[in-house]
Amino acid sequence: MASIKVLVTGAAGQIAYSLLHSIAKGDVFGQDQTITLVMLDIPPMATVLKGVEMELEDCALPLLKEVISTTDYKEAFSDIDVAILVGAMPRREGMERKDLLKANAGIFQGQGKALDQYAKKSVKVLVVGNPANTNCLIASKCAPSIPKKNFSCLTRLDQNRAQSQVASRVGVAANSVCNVIIWGNHSSTQYPDVRHALVCTADGTVSPVPAVVKDDAWLNGDFITTVQKRGGAVIAARKLSSAMSAAKAIGDHVRDWWFGINNKVCCSGASKLWTSMGVYSDGSHYGIPEDIIYSFPVTIQNRDYTIVDGLEINDASRARMDETAKELVEERDAALQFLSSS
Amino acid sequence: MASIKVLVTGAAGQIAYSLLHSIAKGDVFGQDQTITLVMLDIPPMATVLKGVEMELEDCALPLLKEVISTTDYKEAFSDIDVAILVGAMPRREGMERKDLLKANAGIFQGQGKALDQYAKKSVKVLVVGNPANTNCLIASKCAPSIPKKNFSCLTRLDQNRAQSQVASRVGVAANSVCNVIIWGNHSSTQYPDVRHALVCTADGTVSPVPAVVKDDAWLNGDFITTVQKRGGAVIAARKLSSAMSAAKAIGDHVRDWWFGINNKVCCSGASKLWTSMGVYSDGSHYGIPEDIIYSFPVTIQNRDYTIVDGLEINDASRARMDETAKELVEERDAALQFLSSS
Numbered sequence: 001m002a003s004i005k006v007l008v009t010g011a012a013g014q015i016a017y018s019l020l021h022s023i024a025k026g027d028v029f030g031q032d033q034t035i036t037l038v039m040l041d042i043p044p045m046a047t048v049l050k051g052v053e054m055e056l057e058d059c060a061l062p063l064l065k066e067v068i069s070t071t072d073y074k075e076a077f078s079d080i081d082v083a084i085l086v087g088a089m090p091r092r093e094g095m096e097r098k099d100l101l102k103a104n105a106g107i108f109q110g111q112g113k114a115l116d117q118y119a120k121k122s123v124k125v126l127v128v129g130n131p132a133n134t135n136c137l138i139a140s141k142c143a144p145s146i147p148k149k150n151f152s153c154l155t156r157l158d159q160n161r162a163q164s165q166v167a168s169r170v171g172v173a174a175n176s177v178c179n180v181i182i183w184g185n186h187s188s189t190q191y192p193d194v195r196h197a198l199v200c201t202a203d204g205t206v207s208p209v210p211a212v213v214k215d216d217a218w219l220n221g222d223f224i225t226t227v228q229k230r231g232g233a234v235i236a237a238r239k240l241s242s243a244m245s246a247a248k249a250i251g252d253h254v255r256d257w258w259f260g261i262n263n264k265v266c267c268s269g270a271s272k273l274w275t276s277m278g279v280y281s282d283g284s285h286y287g288i289p290e291d292i293i294y295s296f297p298v299t300i301q302n303r304d305y306t307i308v309d310g311l312e313i314n315d316a317s318r319a320r321m322d323e324t325a326k327e328l329v330e331e332r333d334a335a336l337q338f339l340s341s342s
Numbered sequence: 343m344a345s346i347k348v349l350v351t352g353a354a355g356q357i358a359y360s361l362l363h364s365i366a367k368g369d370v371f372g373q374d375q376t377i378t379l380v381m382l383d384i385p386p387m388a389t390v391l392k393g394v395e396m397e398l399e400d401c402a403l404p405l406l407k408e409v410i411s412t413t414d415y416k417e418a419f420s421d422i423d424v425a426i427l428v429g430a431m432p433r434r435e436g437m438e439r440k441d442l443l444k445a446n447a448g449i450f451q452g453q454g455k456a457l458d459q460y461a462k463k464s465v466k467v468l469v470v471g472n473p474a475n476t477n478c479l480i481a482s483k484c485a486p487s488i489p490k491k492n493f494s495c496l497t498r499l500d501q502n503r504a505q506s507q508v509a510s511r512v513g514v515a516a517n518s519v520c521n522v523i524i525w526g527n528h529s530s531t532q533y534p535d536v537r538h539a540l541v542c543t544a545d546g547t548v549s550p551v552p553a554v555v556k557d558d559a560w561l562n563g564d565f566i567t568t569v570q571k572r573g574g575a576v577i578a579a580r581k582l583s584s585a586m587s588a589a590k591a592i593g594d595h596v597r598d599w600w601f602g603i604n605n606k607v608c609c610s611g612a613s614k615l616w617t618s619m620g621v622y623s624d625g626s627h628y629g630i631p632e633d634i635i636y637s638f639p640v641t642i643q644n645r646d647y648t649i650v651d652g653l654e655i656n657d658a659s660r661a662r663m664d665e666t667a668k669e670l671v672e673e674r675d676a677a678l679q680f681l682s683s684s
Contacts, residue, residue: 005489018360021586058572060516075644094659136580160402167402174402229428230400244363273640 003034003065004153007080009067009111010087010129011039012048014240019084019248024056024064028251029258029304036066040076041087048081073110077118085139086127098334101131105338108135112142121146123305127153131187133278134331138339140280140293149304152257153278154181155190155243155295157249162192162227166199167179169223170212176200177209181297182276183317184324185331190295191320192227194219196311202320220316253277260300274299274308285309286321292328345407346378348435349422350455350469352390352429353381353411354390356582360589361426366398366406370593371600382418415452426592427481429455440676443473445679450477456482466645468596469495470588475620475635476673480681482622482635491646494599495620496533497637499525499584499591504534504569508541511565512554512659517541518550519676523639524618525659526666527673532637533570533662534569536561538653595619602642616641616650621631627651628663629630634670 006023008016022028024037037056041050049069056067077083081200089103095293115123123146127136132153140151159182160174165175165282174244175201183191189340197209213219226233235244253275256262261273274297283290298305348365350358364370366379379398391411400410411530412418421424431445447641450469465488469478478495482488501524502516509516511644521543525533539551555561566574576584594615598604603615616639625632627649638649657661 016362017586021360021590023541025590047579048581051576051581052586054576054579055584055587057506057510058499058576059583059590060506062515064516070633074478127610160398164399164402168399173404173405175404230396234393234396237391237396239393242395242397242400244359245397248363248367248401248403313513315604 001032003036004029004081005036005038005079006082006084007038007040007076008084008086009040009076010085011046012041012052012117012159013086014243015086015128015246015250017052018244019086019250020052020056021059022247024059024061026063028255031063034063034065036068037064038070038076038080040067040070040073043071046071049326054125073114074118077111077114080104080123083111083115083119083123083125084252084254085126085135086128086136088249093124101134101331101335102179102212102338104129104131104135104299105138105335106340109142110136112139113164115139116143116145119143119146123149123150124251124254124257126257127151127278128250128271130186131331133328134294134335135277136293136315137291137332138335142339148280151280151293152165152253152305153186153247153337154253154337155186155276155298156252156279156293157225157246158182158186158192158230159276160192160245160249160252161230161265162223165223165226166197166209169218170199170201170209179274179297180209180276181274181311183321184293184295185323186278187327188228189324189327191317192221192224193317195314196297196319203209204261224302256300257301257305259308262284271307272299277305286311286313288321289326289329292325292332294325294328343374343376345378346371346425347378347380347421348426349380349382349542350426350428351382351418352427352574354383354387354394355428357428357588357592358586359394360586361428361592362394362398363401364589364593366401366403368405368613370597370644371403376405376407379406379426380410380418380422382412388413406519415456416460419453419456422461422465422477425453425457425461425467426468426470426597427467427477428592429436430609432465432472432479436549440469440501443476443673443677444680446471446473447480447677448682450480451484451681453616454481458485458487461485461488465492466596466599466637467493467494468592469620470592471646472528475637475670476677477673478620478635479622479633483633484681487658490622493622493635494595494647495528495635495637496588496592496595497528497618498595499635500524500534500569500572501533501590501618502587502591502594503572504565506566508536508551508555509540510545511540511552511560514541514543515555521616521639522618523616523653524637525663526637528620528637528668529666529669531666531669533565533666534660535659536565536661537656538561538639544623559614561684563571598642600645614641614650619647621647622648628653630663630667633672634667634674636667636670
């Protein structure tokens with residue numbers, strides 16, 4: 001099997017520190033896949049990157065063929081099979097929202113162009129750095145030679161959080177819950193939807209989550225706000241943002257995209273197994289506007305996703321799905337005006 | 343299969359942050375073993391522990407049955423099957439060596455007593471916090487009801503570093519090198535010894551490392567100092583001490599202790615496959631003094647290690663092995679006088 005080349009940006013940061021080892025040991029691309037790992041960060045982090053490279057070497061990992069630390073786009077993006085774009089400008093105190101959008105529009109314009117110019121045309125791109133959906137849209141727009149379907153943003157962390165909240169409430173293992181949906185933006189307007197989710201209870205039966213939880217007030221109230229605000233709650237406790245769980249979710253997202261969705265326990269009783277990914281909306285699904293990156297439930301086959309259509313949407317869901325779409329349209333319109341013409 | 347209870351101390355720290363996820367997802371105890379993970383740290387870290395607990399929950403890991411965050415020894419050590427003692431007092435600027443030994447003697451006396459009083463008698467103990475060998479000895483002495491053979495300290499990180507240095511030099515994958523030995527103290531006096539190590543070269547033959555490297559000056563010089571000083575080199579680059587690679591080595595150590603040593607690639611041509619662990623020296627192996635924790639090559643069967651005897655030791659090796667033993671005797675004698683009589 002040919003070796004693959006995987007790029008991680010923001011490689012000197014905390015999420016990457018958890019993620020790189022996981023990729024290098026075979027958790028994401030399998031135990032038979034050798035990997036060249038490319039680590040990109042900004043020039044002030046070059047020495048830290050070297051330290052991470054030393055540690056990866058010290059892990060003595062048989063699948064890790066080569067590590068390339070770089071601060072140069074051409075070296076970073078050339079011939080890559082997978083790009084995991086973790087690095088972004090974080091919001092600093094006193095920073096206006098538009099300044100944040102502008103800074104990140106610049107970064108993802110540059111990375112989109114680098115993808116367009118240097119990466120394999122089959123490259124799979126996952127954007128993690130926030131605002132992830134809009135950064136992903138900009139990267140895609142700036143890489144017209146790469147299919148739009150090769151771009152996605154991360155909402156799997158939100159999905160894992162939602163899945164775990166339900167599992168804990170019901171008293172089952174986390175993988176006994178499936179088909180949770182995250183709709184929309186990876187932001188506090190996201191809509192974690194368990195109306196179509198399933199749970200395997202101890203006796204082996206597969207049932208709709210609402211029928212097992214039997215508490216619609218919780219499912220439509222505290223459950224949703226807990227998931228929406230979980231990132232902030234972790235920061236409040238850890239004094240640092242989520243890294244371990246973000247890296248885990250990135251691994252889940254990319255592995256499912258690569259190999260298809262797997263669930264050993266649940267959903268043998270489900271007609272269809274899906275996961276949530278932020279993907280390009282062409283306007284033909286669930287009345288969501290076109291030309292935004294929106295998180296939908298998707299099935300995956302042959303490294304290609306298909307949006308799950310035909311799910312019944314009630315009025316409350318409709319309103320939440322539209323609200324998060326509206327935010328994404330606004331983000332897009334604000335970000336696009338910052339794209340430089342160069 | 344019954345669930346097991348695994349304690350990690352220093353659980354709010356950086357090594358634990360990498361380690362906990364790895365344990366919880368099944369890398370160490372296997373994909374069929376459910377786990378109760380107990381996280382201990384000092385009271386000022388209680389809120390951070392809660393944050394780590396939230397993130398473990400957000401990873402949605404099916405094997406993770408329960409997470410217990412605590413700052414209480416009784417709750418932490420009760421009925422545990424495995425104790426991974428990562429937490430220790432780090433050396434701070436201006437701190438004398440004896441102050442460091444005293445502080446850690448106090449910590450590991452307390453944890454030894456807690457093991458004695460609360461843990462399963464079959465508990466496997468791995469000490470990582472430095473000075474790891476001497477901390478391990480103290481814990482063992484303070485837990486007389488638990489067999490000495492259940493105590494070990496980590497030198498696997500040094501072994502992985504040595505293995506990786508050789509693999510990189512020869513141009514093979516890291517798991518194509520085996521039977522590297524770390525003798526003695528997990529400190530700069532350690533002796534990384536490849537005189538008995540083997541390498542699989544591209545044509546499939548298994549050969550002694552010195553015969554393949556063909557550079558005794560490097561093997562007896564830069565190779566040894568690179569491994570001895572690697573921790574400092576990582577700190578100089580990362581500005582933080584090794585965490586990812588330490589967590590990886592901890593996982594390797596405990597997994598090999600639990601399941602036996604595994605090496606998929608190399609050493610089918612070796613008559614015996616070993617790994618290095620800091621274990622109790624009873625004075626009967628290689629002339630190493632009794633009553634210190636010294637890193638030896640060991641084989642493992644049924645969760646029980648056996649020191650590999652009969653390896654030929656030349657004069658240069660003898661001198662290095664004695665030097666690191668001497669340091670351990672001094673550390674022990676200094677630390678023991680700090681044990682309180684309470």
